[in-house]
Amino acid sequence: MSYQAPLREMQFVLYELLKGDEILPSLPGFEDATREIMDAMLTEGAKLAQNVIAPTNVPGDREGCVYDPVAKTVKTPTGFKEAYQQFAEAGWTALSAPVEYGGQGLPHTLNTLAEEMMCSANLSLGMYPGLTHGAVNALTSYGTDEQKNYYLPKLISGEWTGTMCLTEPQCGTDLALIRTKAEPQADGTYAITGTKIWITGGEHDLVDNIVHLVLAKLPDAPGGSKGISLFLVPKVLPDGSRNTAFCGGLEHKMGIKGSATCVMNFEGAKGTLIGEPHKGLQAMFVMMNSARLMVGTQGLGLGEIAYQVSLGFAKERLQSRSLNGPQAPDKPADPIIVHPDVRRMLLRQKATIEGARAMAYFAALNLDIAHKAEDADTRERADDMVQLLTPVVKAFLTDEGFFCANDGLQLMGGSGFTQDWPLEQYVRDARITRIYEGTNGIQALDLVGRKMGLNGGRSVKRFFGMLESYLKDNADAPFAAHVKDALAKLQKATLWLMQNGMADREQAGAAATPYLRLFALTTVAYFWSRMAQIAQQQLAAGTSETEYYDAKVKTAQFYMEKILPQVNGLLTDIEAGKDSLMQLSVSQF
Amino acid sequence: MSYQAPLREMQFVLYELLKGDEILPSLPGFEDATREIMDAMLTEGAKLAQNVIAPTNVPGDREGCVYDPVAKTVKTPTGFKEAYQQFAEAGWTALSAPVEYGGQGLPHTLNTLAEEMMCSANLSLGMYPGLTHGAVNALTSYGTDEQKNYYLPKLISGEWTGTMCLTEPQCGTDLALIRTKAEPQADGTYAITGTKIWITGGEHDLVDNIVHLVLAKLPDAPGGSKGISLFLVPKVLPDGSRNTAFCGGLEHKMGIKGSATCVMNFEGAKGTLIGEPHKGLQAMFVMMNSARLMVGTQGLGLGEIAYQVSLGFAKERLQSRSLNGPQAPDKPADPIIVHPDVRRMLLRQKATIEGARAMAYFAALNLDIAHKAEDADTRERADDMVQLLTPVVKAFLTDEGFFCANDGLQLMGGSGFTQDWPLEQYVRDARITRIYEGTNGIQALDLVGRKMGLNGGRSVKRFFGMLESYLKDNADAPFAAHVKDALAKLQKATLWLMQNGMADREQAGAAATPYLRLFALTTVAYFWSRMAQIAQQQLAAGTSETEYYDAKVKTAQFYMEKILPQVNGLLTDIEAGKDSLMQLSVSQF
Incomplete structure (x- = not known):
């Protein structure tokens, strides 16, 4: 069972649900992103993912990355380099990058679809260009002209890759604890000294140069997270000499074994400042936010491939008879897809993936609108959606990607x-x-602690407004009552949070995780209602794809009846407040 | 962070909640199972688990089992053999085995507690004696005197181990598909020919002889599962010669890498019949039922150790400040246990494990009562509980063990x-x-398809009666209202099942998984209410263990407020019926 890119599903969401083929080419700079172009790109991406990338996945897991402690180099699994080169040469690293630095300038949305395919095919391999993408974003926004002119073309062409160097042994979530130092040098550069851990692609053999974006503290840095600066530290310096940024070893991990997760030792390595002193977190968050949406897409891609493989098994594996009598009497047993409990697991995957895909692409489309729309109000509205949905997409899609893999x-x-x-x-x-x-718990805190209150709660109001308008204008849409009920619960939880979480931040922290889930389940319900409505309209109009659209309506029904009811327990949990979490002393655990 | 057997928790459940120290010694044959004896055994077991077994766990995972294709032997990880020998020599393989064959004749309940400790310490190693235990049970019930006299003493002493050989490549859940043949021989033995897969401990180097219990078909066997017989096939025959039962290879697995999961080739191997021809499944189910409770205990043990390790980390790891201001101002950050969302994950583990432990030990105690009570009615009532709870314990504890490990x-x-x-x-x-x-889906089908209807639904009625009596007699017990509400939902779901699942078995199949979960959550709520009641009584009586009992009440509150609310969504799911599962055609997936 090999990977088949779900092109029909992608087209359904991008064109039929989100009208991406109308919206994207209407944005300045995206005139080329017509349906024809996008379809052609997706077809090519699918071929690459299926035929070039996917075959490297299982061997890459078995072989893993190998560290050479003498040369301080990392060998990626056999075949990774060749597959990566084909990926870069076909232009996928340049897809949504700026044209002035050699990019194709196509929408971020299209990149999201390509990322989904890459992550279904081989997550470990997909992470190398994925991180580069973040470095390109940060440099484009905050780099000096010199940095941009020298580094962006090579990063965008895929000849070089990028990293994000944040974490240190004593400092994961809490970046205020960073110890890596940056000493100003006479030539205007900085000597970077410190140890970073869990650096994806910190060292590898796919390309000749690696561009590290490193958080560090200047000597005069104020304390806490306000004193952190961002530096560009290349593996190979512009003069061709080797910089003193070395890989000190690889993490031994549960998974993503083909991805080099490095300890990086910066030994007075030469770096240049990105953006202003002490304002490194701002630039890093540009990287981080696009990375968070990308990680959500990773969850989606893994869920999709898990579904495909387990579905193939369920159609082939013969075991026991249907509870209502033999369905394949000519065979020794029925395929297990006849059993209701097997269908429950398959449909949990299918309904979640298709619903989550709608939410993820919606966020991606809004990112393009936020960047490119001519009208400031349109940009602001789109940006509100992106801000609000980024933690939801990251946390919900990765939780569900894991659950889908487990169901499979x-x-x-x-x-x-x-x-x-x-x-x-x-x-x-x-x-x-x-x-x-950012762990999914941190995403939930980002949602309730930051995003909900942004601009006086404008994002949330606009988001609720979108759902309310839909329900008002489409009172007879399929499953509108389910969406209405879930939205009422989400609004009740939101009110509870506003009344309790502002005065006592621990109340917000206690509610965060169930609130994010309630938010996500309601959002996906909204998209499922809309998808079912489109399907019903197509069926009424006499589509030739009867089976396809009929499945959409039935899958929506499954979502509403078997997944969405979780919202009841989540609201009860939230409204019970923090007491049962906080009242135990540490020694009572 | 090394394993500490949760002796206080075990004693709380066994003595304070279940009165095991009164009930067990009152049963004929268990007179020795006094609190003093049991405490002494548990203390010894804890030492063995902590000091001898636990240190082999991580190295065993890294090294794994190694197959020698020439000798057809399996080498277990370094240290396993020595640890196993200490385990056997200390009498743990003999604990609950019959005295007449060298066992200690102690209660099964005590064995369950020992198993929990073993599985926290090293699941892979614990599986070798675990499977032997099942073989002892089946032989004790169905073996001939000759089989019992020859094999039981060595299996009970741990000098030999046992296996269960059920699965074949084409046949996992559906045993009717078995192809392994048994040809009667002139000397009264049988020549067994066929391939079995996923045979735990099928070949290894811990002991000199392995006793395989093999399902196979006689030449005159009727079709389907009614034509299966059970055979005893030793690796080494009584005359000292090597039987033609060979390991053909090891499975490469995601986990339990220290457990030898073997392909077993029976090449006309000499076997003897256990029990009557064509009635092998009956004997196998004796093994299977005790194995199912044991697997539930494995989930419990893994959940416990995951909680211990992640709790230790949460107390030590400094990261960010408490949302309500610094808690450890002398340190660079607060320990992460101050954060509500971290506490949510810790408490989800703690509340589930302690509640699930109550349910598991309750089932184990009833197994002892069902075997030993003088009064037939008492035996029957206890057996009803065991029958009903076996699939619930197996599925819920293993699901939750996995979730606890993930939370950690x-x-x-x-x-x-x-x-x-x-x-x-x-x-x-x-x-x-x-x-x-049996997958957890099969457990759920066992619950709704077999156990609920057993003896006209007597078990379920008695179970509900137990909860109703408690609520009637303890109307002011802590969280009685929560239990009452959950029980009402469970009874509503049960009624729905009776009205719909009898006429249409697919309705039962569709409801099975959420019904089992609803059943388990309600049962655990009942035990939490009782445990909180005991704790309140101790606090009112002026116990010196104030902190301990106070934590029980607070943990019960967490369970009721943050876990139990899931029952709402489960009932909705069940009552929605099978349509959304069954209406898609296979090609619509």
Whole structure:
């Protein structure tokens, strides 16, 4: 069972649901992003993902990355370099990058679809260009002309890759604890000294140069997170000499074994400042926010491939008879897809993935609108959506990607637990997506602590307004009552948060995780209602794709009946408040 | 952070909640099982688990089992053999085995507590004696005197181990598909020919002889599962010669890498019949049922150790300040246990494990009562509870063991994903417990399809009666209203099942998984209410263990407010019925 890019699903969401083929080409600079161009790109991306990238996934997990402690180099798994080169040469690293530095200037949305395919095919390999993408964003926004002119063309062409160097042994979530130092030098550069850990692609053999974006503190830095600056530290300096930024070893991890997760030792390495002194977090958050949406897409991609593989198994594996009598009487048993509990696991994957895809692409489309729309109000409205949905997309899609991989493994029984099938690798690979780029708990705090209050709660009001308008204008839309009920619960929870979370931030912290989930489930319900409505309209209009659209309506029904009811328990949980979390003393645990 | 057996928790459940120290010694044959004896055994077991077994866990995962294709032997990880020998020599394999064959004749309940400790310490190693235990049970019930006299003493002493050989490549859940043949021989033995897969401990170097219990078909067997017989096939025959039962290879698995999961080739191997021809499944289910409770205990043990390790991390790891101001102002940041969302993950583990432990030990105690009580009615009532709770214990505890391991990994962030900590191993090891000995979906079908209807629904009625009596007699017990509400929902779901699941078995199949979960959550709520009541009584009576009992009441509150509310969504899911699962055609997936 090999990967098949879900092009029909992608087109349904991008064109039929989101009208991306109308909106994108109408944005200044995206005139080329017509449906024809996008379809052609997606078809090419699918071929690359299926034929070039996907075959490297399982071997890459088995072989892993190998560190040479003498040369301080990292060998990526066999085949990674060749696959990466094909990826870069076909222009995928340049897709949404700025034209003035050699990029194709195509919409970020298209990049999201390409990322989904890459992550279904091989998450570990996809992470190398993924991180580069973030470095390009940060440099484009905050780099000096010199930095941009020298580094961006090579990063965009994929000849070089980029990293984000944030974490240190004593400092993961809390960047205020950073110790890496930056000493100003006479020539205007900085000598960077310190140890960074969990640096994805910190060292590898895919390309000749690696551009590290490093958080460090200047000697006169104020304390806390306000004293952090961002530096560009290349592996190879412009004069061709080797910079003193070395890989000190690899992490041994549960999954993503083909991705080099490095300890990086900066030994007075030469760097240049990006942006203003002490304002490094601002630039880093530009990287981080696009990285968070990307990690959500990783969850989506892993969920999709887990579904495809376990679905294939469920259609082939013969075991027991249907509860209502033999369905394949000519065979020794029925395929297990006849069993309601197997269908429950398959549909949990299908309904979540298709619903989550709608939410993820919606966020991506709004990012393009926020960047490119001519009208300031339109840009602001789109940016509000992106800000609000970024933590939701990151946390919900990665949680669900992991659950989908687990559902797939579970329905395959013992086979799923063996390495004869890739499901166990998907579970291991998906596990990290719930942690990196800010754990999902941090995403939930970002939602309730920052995003909800942004501009006086404008984003949330606009988001609720979007759902309310839909329900008002489409009172007879399929499952409108389900969406209405979930929205009422979400609004009740929001009110509770406003009344309690402002005065006592621990109340917000206690509610954060169930609130994010309630938010996500309601948002996905809204998209499922809209998707079912489109499907019903197509069926009424006599579409030739009867089976496809009919499945959409039925999958929406499953979502409403078997997934959405979780909102009831979540609201109860939130409204119970923080007491049962906070009242135990540490020694009572 | 090394394992500390939770002796205080075990004593609380066994003595204070379940009155095991009164009930067990009152049963004929268990007169020795006094509190003093049991405490002494538990203390010894804890030492063994902590000091001898636990240190082999991580190295065993890294080294794994190694197959020698020439000799067809399996080498277990370094240290396993010595640890196993100490375990056997200390009498743990003989604990609950019959005295007449060299066992200690102690209660099964005590064995469950020992198993929990073993599984926290090293699941892979614990599986070798665990499977032997099942073989002892089946032989004790169905073996001939000759089989019992020859095999039981060595299995009970731990000098030999046992296996269960059920699965074949084409046949996992559906045993009717078995192809392994048994040809009667002139000497009264049988020549067994066929391939079995996923045989735990099928071949290894811990002991000199392995006793395989093999399902196979006689030449005159009727079709389907009614034509299966059970055979005893030793690796080494009584005359000292090597039987033709060989290991053909090891499975490569996601976890439990120290457990030898073998392909077993029976090449006309000499076997003897256990029990009557064509009635092998009956004997196998004796093994299977005790194995199912044991697997539930595995989930409990893994959840406990995951909680211990992640709790230790949460107390030490400094990261960010408390949302309500610094708690450790002398340190660069607060320990992460101050954060509500970290406490949510810790309490989800703590509340689930302590509640699930009550349910598991209750089932174990009833197994002893069902075997030993003088009064037939008491035996029957206890057996009803065991029958009903076996699938619930197996599925709920293994699901939750996996979730606890994941919660522990998650709260540790990136550290949890690396092999510097054992959490990622616990996640990988816990993953199989949801699958083997009948997937958790099969457990749910067993509950709704078999156990609920047993003896006209007598078990369920008695179970509901137990909860109703408690609520009637303890109307002011802590959280009685929560239990009452959950029970009402469970009874509503039960009624729905009776009205719909009898006429249409697919309705029962569609409801099975959420119904089992609703059942388990309600049962655990009942035990939490009782545990909180005991704690309140102790506090009112002026106990010196104020902090301990106070934590019980607070943890019960967490369970009621943050976990139990899931029942709302589960009832909605069940009552929505099978349509959204069954109406998609296969090609619509």
